[in-house]
Structure formats: C-alpha cells, structure tokens
Amino acid sequence: VLSDFCSAMRCMPVWNGQTLTFVQDRPSDKVWTYNRSNVVIPDDGAPFRYSFSALKDRHNAVEVNWIDPDNGWETATELVEDTQAIARYGRNVTKMDAFGCTSRGQAHRAGLWLIKTELLETQTVDFSVGAEGLRHVPGDVIEICDDDYAGISTGGRVLAVNSQTRTLTLDREITLPSSGTTLISLVDGQGSPVSVEVQSVTDGVKVKVSRVPDGVAEYSVWGLKLPTLRQRLFRCVSIRENDDGTYAITAVQHVPEKEAIVDNGAHFDGDQSGTVNGVTPPAVQHLTAEVTADSGEYQVLARWDTPKVVKGVSFLLRLTVAADDGSERLVSTARTTETTYRFRQLALGHYTLTVRAVNAWGQQGDAASVSFRIAAPAAPSQIELTPGYFQITAVPKLAVYDPTVQFEFWFSEKQITDIRQVETSARYLGTALYWIAASINIRPGHDYYFYVRSVNTVGKSAFVEAVGRASDDAEGYLDFFKGKITESHLGKELLEKVDLTEDNASRLDEFSKEWKDASDKWNAMWGVKIEQTRDGRHYVAGLGLSMEDTEEGKLSQFLVAANRIAFIDPANGNETPMFVAQGNQIFMNDVFLKRLTAPTITSGGNPPAFSLTPDGRLTAKNADISGNVNANAGTLSNVTIAENCTINGTLRAEKIVGDIVKAA
Structure with a gap:
C-alpha cells in the first residue's frame, strides 16, 4: 500500500533510523559534497565505484493503465513514447499501472516520468565514509567531485583561508576555463554547503573568490563546478554501517531538470557525463590503402586524416585477411600517432584494414575500414566503344570498382583469333583508364578491334576483345572537315x-x-x-x-x-558533264562502287518505287526474291503458294475452299 501511495506522488519511503518518512523525487538542494579527501580510499585506489543500468532496462515506450471516468470507470491504456530514443536504440516497451489516476494527462506524465528516469538517471555510485556519513540521510541529494571520473581536479581540502583578500589556498592545482563562470562549493560554519564564484587563480592553488562564507575552516572540503562540466548530483538511497566503523553509501544519479522536462516540456542541452573524457575521438576520414611492390615483396601504405585535431590521440590499426573458410584471420596490429602506416611482407589475399582513433584515456572512436586485395586484377567485365569522327573511344568497366587498376590497350585492324598472339600481332597503344584511338586511317564503315586487359602492381588479367567502328554520320563528317579545312x-x-x-x-x-x-x-x-x-x-x-x-x-x-x-569530257564535241557538285548535292550518271554506306537509300520515280530508311524499313512496289526470306511477323495479301508449305505451328482460317483432308 505504501508503495502504491508513493508511486502516485513520485516518492520513496525512507527509514532514517528513528522514523519512517517519504522523500519526493524532485529538485532539492545538495546537503554535502564528497571528493577523494573525505571518503575512504580502498586498496585499489578507486573510492567511487560506479555501475550503470542495462540497456534492456532503459525503456522508451510505456503502456500506462489508468481509470477513465468517461468510460464507465473502466481501465484505459495510454501509450507514451520517446521517439528520439526509439530511433537510436530501437523500441523497448514496458507496462505500468498508474495508481489512483483518473486523468489521461496525469497518466501521460507518469509514463513520461518513468521513461526519463530510466534514460537520464542511469548511474549508481557506491563509496564509504567515516563519521561524515551521518551528515545526510537517505533521500538527500549529495554532490560527487571525483577527479578520476572528471579527468581534472574537481575537489579536495582547503589549506588556508584569508578573509581580507578573499583568497583560499587549496590542496591541489586547478585550471579555469577560458570562458564561463566557475563556482566553488565550500562548507560554512553551520555545516551547510555554500557556492561562491571563482574570480581568479594564482599559482594554481590560490583562489580568489567573490566572498568568503562565514565559518569556512581550514581542512574543510571544497568542490569545483566548471561551466564545461555538468555537476554530478546523486540521491542517497541507503546508508549501511560497516564492521570497521565506516558507513557504506549507495546513491543513484539525480537529474534536477527531469521535473521541468516531464511537467513543462522543457528541453535542456549540455554534457550529462560530467567528465572531460566523455567526448570520444572522432572517426578517421579518407582512409586509403595503396599496394606497392618492392624486391618481390608486397607492401601497403595506409593513409587517413581526422576531421579535427585532438590532443594526445593515437591510432589503432588492425589488419585481417580472408581465410579459405570465409572467416577473418588477424595478420597484424599496430599503434601510431602518425596518419600514415606501412605494412610490409604481405602475401596474396583479400585484406580488410580497420583504423580507430584512441585518446589519452583509452577511449576509442568509431572504426573506419577499407578493403583491398593483393592479387592480379579481374578482367574488364565490358568495354564501351564510342564512335567519333575518324576515332573510337574505348572505356573498360570492372564488375567491382578497384581504384588500383589501370588498363592496357592494344589495337588491330583485323581480328586476332588466337588471344595469345595479341602482343605479337596487335599494336600497343598505352596504359590508362580509357583510350581514344584517333587517326585519319580509322575509316568509317570498317571494323577495328581493341584488346584490353587490367593491370595493377601484382599482375595482369586476360585480354578482352571489343570490336567497334568510327562514326557513320555523313553530315557530321562534313562539319568535321569544315573545321580542318578552315584551320589549314x-x-x-x-x-x-x-x-x-x-x-x-x-x-x-x-x-x-x-x-x-x-x-x-x-x-x-x-x-x-x-x-x-x-x-x-x-x-x-x-x-x-x-x-x-x-x-x-x-x-x-x-x-x-x-x-x-x-x-566534262570534251571528246567528240561532248558538252554533258560526267560529274557535277552544286548546292550540297552531287549529280552523276553511272557509279561503280566497291562499298557504299548510306543511312537512307531511295530510288528514282515519283513516287519512289524503292526506299530503305535508317531504322531498317524497306519499301518496294515490286520485289522478286530468289533466295530465302526470314521474317518474325508480317501480313501477306493475295499470296499463292506454288509448291508445298510446312506449318510447324497452329493454322487458323476464317474460310477454306476446296477439299479438306483429315490426318489419320
């Protein structure tokens, strides 16, 4: 029953040794500050022991059951979600009962409170203290200034107090950020924590403050609140007395903004970790691996860069090779502070190189990987030939892009039937990613053969043949010659x-x-x-x-x-020209040609009796064909079959005249 009542008021029951009371989960002032100077230091030197909630326990969707008075006081369900958390972690749903809740809005806030509690308050701290453990009770908010967690000095003891100069001498050096307000937490004469502004620091330990609270004593504790770090607040949930007279304290993380987030929809930005080590180094960029050969051995030079300069960062490299069974076998690991590294004496194979940035605290950034292989390249999967005016452009393509591969180009005016004779029979053009074979000897209407193979540092692939022609665009050739003539x-x-x-x-x-x-x-x-x-x-x-x-x-x-x-041939008084060119046309009587290339052929007559168009359409008024005719489709009118006809498919006829013979 107590738990149900507490859930309705966001409370937890607390036994302080004398009475049972209730503490509400809402913002409250801290009652004490703990750092390494006022806690028990164990043998391992780590007084503060942290644990974190499991990811499966951090729900981002809640089905809240509540009593709906508008529906006959029946149980209704309100779904509450955190869409950003769902997008990041995936959907994780739980259910809860809102005790004594008859409002949908209150049910929504109850579900949102559960979600924000599990997503924001994820840490638990355990530590032991001496008699100071009695300065607070379960439910109180305390501050933890852990130098190890923060990565800088954030707490200690006050060695000397000068009220006239408002100067405190600390037991360790501190560093102020270049901007923002820095506060220092002190203990006044009433034993209460008081925060004052730090105005300057001299020699690292002499701190001038805005005012010195009354009763600040020597060897009292201090804690630093920097603008670049979040104040680490925890709510004490239990105090246990140990056998040696010390007290074991357990506290959970406290986020005071949670109430404003849930009840008012407020949004807060900032570092929730409270440590300068909380920012992992960025992932490396532009990772490349270049394979080279030296004295018969293969090397790989890896290069990369970083999006920003990070002090004290190094790089962890991991090189693996694909095994025959499909698994990855580790070849080498390395660590360097440079942005280049060379692997030597590598065997043939398919490799994967992974590089991570590592900061001075051992935190690793996201991995960047690049795959490469030390092997002879694959042959081109296809060769695109583009016709031009007295030229042909050859562009080889690989099935899988490989930036380390170039191509050898060989050229022949005749087809080479034995691919092994390419190097002795064809003409070597050069090595590049593409090649333009251009010459006045590359004539339109003739086939030309390219033989291309892939090459890299390791070896060469087999040749691939491609056949192509120069452009057959007659009008374009006239424009081409126009430029050549006017330039001469x-x-x-x-x-x-x-x-x-x-x-x-x-x-x-x-x-x-x-x-x-x-x-x-x-x-x-x-x-x-x-x-x-x-x-x-x-x-x-x-x-x-x-x-x-x-x-x-x-x-x-x-x-x-x-x-x-x-x-004009003037023999015998002839005045009729044998050839005339005028108005972009040529006129002749008789022409004998070995080869003719023309996109359109049209006979004389009005209208013409014969025509052949570039799309392959043939029109003829009267055609006598003595050879074979192969056609996929068509229409015949008034056709007489003089001899036998074999039909392999189905015969359909609207009308049949004459005898019908049925097959046996």
Missing part, C-alpha cells in the same frame, strides 16, 4: 577576303608560298583565286594545292572554292 594554311588563303573598295570590282591573284614552321618542317602551297564584289556582296572562286605538316603527319590537299564543280 591553304584553306585560310582561299577563304580570306581582300578589301575591294569599289562595288562591281574584280581581282585575280595567283599565290605561291614555301616556308618552315616552328618545328623546322617544310610547308608549301600554290593556287589561284578570283574575287569580285556586286551589290555589296563578296564572291570567291579559286583552287589550290598544298603540302602541310599536321599532327597526323604530312597532309597534301587540293581545295576548290566554287558554287559549282563539274568534270
């Missing part, structure tokens, strides 16, 4: 305009030049050009020959600038 010396000479000051003027020039370029290569050109103006427009007709040195080598050119180009 002969093209510039033919197309260069001469200022003719008068309209309806004319000029005839013959040019002849010979020179050496910057590379001491001979160039020469000859030509003739006619220029005229009429109605403000400029007209040019000319032709020229040149021999120029280009990136592809020596290039001979014959260029003609004219609206119409024609060839």
Whole structure:
C-alpha cells in the first residue's frame, strides 16, 4: 500500500533510523559534497565505484493503465513514447499501472516520468565514509567531485583561508576555463554547503573568490563546478554501517531538470557525463590503402586524416585477411600517432584494414575500414566503344570498382583469333583508364578491334576483345572537315577576303608560298583565286594545292572554292558533264562502287518505287526474291503458294475452299 501511495506522488519511503518518512523525487538542494579527501580510499585506489543500468532496462515506450471516468470507470491504456530514443536504440516497451489516476494527462506524465528516469538517471555510485556519513540521510541529494571520473581536479581540502583578500589556498592545482563562470562549493560554519564564484587563480592553488562564507575552516572540503562540466548530483538511497566503523553509501544519479522536462516540456542541452573524457575521438576520414611492390615483396601504405585535431590521440590499426573458410584471420596490429602506416611482407589475399582513433584515456572512436586485395586484377567485365569522327573511344568497366587498376590497350585492324598472339600481332597503344584511338586511317564503315586487359602492381588479367567502328554520320563528317579545312594554311588563303573598295570590282591573284614552321618542317602551297564584289556582296572562286605538316603527319590537299564543280569530257564535241557538285548535292550518271554506306537509300520515280530508311524499313512496289526470306511477323495479301508449305505451328482460317483432308 505504501508503495502504491508513493508511486502516485513520485516518492520513496525512507527509514532514517528513528522514523519512517517519504522523500519526493524532485529538485532539492545538495546537503554535502564528497571528493577523494573525505571518503575512504580502498586498496585499489578507486573510492567511487560506479555501475550503470542495462540497456534492456532503459525503456522508451510505456503502456500506462489508468481509470477513465468517461468510460464507465473502466481501465484505459495510454501509450507514451520517446521517439528520439526509439530511433537510436530501437523500441523497448514496458507496462505500468498508474495508481489512483483518473486523468489521461496525469497518466501521460507518469509514463513520461518513468521513461526519463530510466534514460537520464542511469548511474549508481557506491563509496564509504567515516563519521561524515551521518551528515545526510537517505533521500538527500549529495554532490560527487571525483577527479578520476572528471579527468581534472574537481575537489579536495582547503589549506588556508584569508578573509581580507578573499583568497583560499587549496590542496591541489586547478585550471579555469577560458570562458564561463566557475563556482566553488565550500562548507560554512553551520555545516551547510555554500557556492561562491571563482574570480581568479594564482599559482594554481590560490583562489580568489567573490566572498568568503562565514565559518569556512581550514581542512574543510571544497568542490569545483566548471561551466564545461555538468555537476554530478546523486540521491542517497541507503546508508549501511560497516564492521570497521565506516558507513557504506549507495546513491543513484539525480537529474534536477527531469521535473521541468516531464511537467513543462522543457528541453535542456549540455554534457550529462560530467567528465572531460566523455567526448570520444572522432572517426578517421579518407582512409586509403595503396599496394606497392618492392624486391618481390608486397607492401601497403595506409593513409587517413581526422576531421579535427585532438590532443594526445593515437591510432589503432588492425589488419585481417580472408581465410579459405570465409572467416577473418588477424595478420597484424599496430599503434601510431602518425596518419600514415606501412605494412610490409604481405602475401596474396583479400585484406580488410580497420583504423580507430584512441585518446589519452583509452577511449576509442568509431572504426573506419577499407578493403583491398593483393592479387592480379579481374578482367574488364565490358568495354564501351564510342564512335567519333575518324576515332573510337574505348572505356573498360570492372564488375567491382578497384581504384588500383589501370588498363592496357592494344589495337588491330583485323581480328586476332588466337588471344595469345595479341602482343605479337596487335599494336600497343598505352596504359590508362580509357583510350581514344584517333587517326585519319580509322575509316568509317570498317571494323577495328581493341584488346584490353587490367593491370595493377601484382599482375595482369586476360585480354578482352571489343570490336567497334568510327562514326557513320555523313553530315557530321562534313562539319568535321569544315573545321580542318578552315584551320589549314591553304584553306585560310582561299577563304580570306581582300578589301575591294569599289562595288562591281574584280581581282585575280595567283599565290605561291614555301616556308618552315616552328618545328623546322617544310610547308608549301600554290593556287589561284578570283574575287569580285556586286551589290555589296563578296564572291570567291579559286583552287589550290598544298603540302602541310599536321599532327597526323604530312597532309597534301587540293581545295576548290566554287558554287559549282563539274568534270566534262570534251571528246567528240561532248558538252554533258560526267560529274557535277552544286548546292550540297552531287549529280552523276553511272557509279561503280566497291562499298557504299548510306543511312537512307531511295530510288528514282515519283513516287519512289524503292526506299530503305535508317531504322531498317524497306519499301518496294515490286520485289522478286530468289533466295530465302526470314521474317518474325508480317501480313501477306493475295499470296499463292506454288509448291508445298510446312506449318510447324497452329493454322487458323476464317474460310477454306476446296477439299479438306483429315490426318489419320
């Protein structure tokens, strides 16, 4: 019954040795400060022993049963959740009964109180004291100033008091932070803790305070409250007398903001750990492993960096290799303060390197891992060939990306049937991640063969063949040649305009030049050009020959600038041209070609009787086919089968005329 009443008021029953009383779980003043100077030091040198609640006991969802007067005083259930804790730890549900609760809002607060208590107050401390153990009773709030836990000096004894200069001499050095207000807790003449502001520190131990409380005695205890550390408050739950005259104290963590969080929805930010060691070092970034070979031995150089500088941090490295049974076998461990490390004398295999940052207190940051292998690379899974104008671009792809792999490129105009003959029959282009094979000799409409293999420090893969062609875009080639012609010396000479000051003027020039370029290569050109103006427009007709040195080598050119180009055979008085080029069209009577590449072919006639389009559509008004015809689908009208016909599938007919023979 007492427990039920206490649960309704957030209380716990306390026996102080004489009477039974109740202490409510809400903010209250601390009654005493404990540090290493006023507790019993055990043989292991750690007076404060901490324990923590298990993760499974930290619930983040509660089903609260309460009495609903609007539902005939039946039991109702209110679900209370902490969504942030659920997202971090996963859902952990418990149930509770809200004793004497007839309000849904109160039921919600009861569930939230349980959740916040389990999530915020997770520590328990045990320690022993002498007669000072009687300065508080169970239920009182006490302060723990543990230097070992905090990582800095936070408590001790006052060696001297100077009230006139407001100076206290402490038994150990302290360091003030660069900003914020620092408070020191003292014991006044009434035996009550009093906090005053620290204004300055001299020689590390002489502390000037805002005021000296009355009755502060020498060798009394002090505790430091820094703005960078959270004050560590605990609520005493039991005091036991030991056989040696000391008292064993057990206290649980006390978070005074809990009441405001539950009842008022307040939000508090800050370090709840109360230790400078509470921030683990950050995980390393940009971890890489580079495999190299030296005198037949394989080495791995690991590199990484950190997002920020942490004083006293070192790095723990762990290298494992995959075993035949799929497990991981430890190869080596190392510790270094540098951001690089080299592993030597490694065998072939698949490795995983894990690096953690470790601070001076042994706390480890999150692990960063990188996998690599010391083995010959896998062959390219595919080779993408992209056609261009007189060029083909080859881009190999790996099934699994490996930054240590490059590719060897070999080129051949003919297919190599025996892949073992690639190195003797093909031409080596180079080693890179991709390759552009560009040459005036790479002609459209012809197959060219690439042979590519992966290479790394360890070895080479097998060759992979890919066949491709240069672009067959005729219109694009004309634009391509336009750029080449206008960039040549002969093209510039033919197309260069001469200022003719008068309209309806004319000029005839013959040019002849010979020179050496910057590379001491001979160039020469000859030509003739006619220029005229009429109605403000400029007209040019000319032709020229040149021999120029280009990136592809020596290039001979014959260029003609004219609206119409024609060839006439004047034999026997003939005046009909055999060839005419005009208006982006070419006209000829008879053409004999060994090879023709054209996206669209159309016969004469209006309308044309025959056409073949780039999408493979063939249209013909009358076709006589003497060979085989293979078709996946189609429609035939008015068809006569002159001889036998075999149908392997199902025959469907709307009408059959003639005799019907049924198979036996």
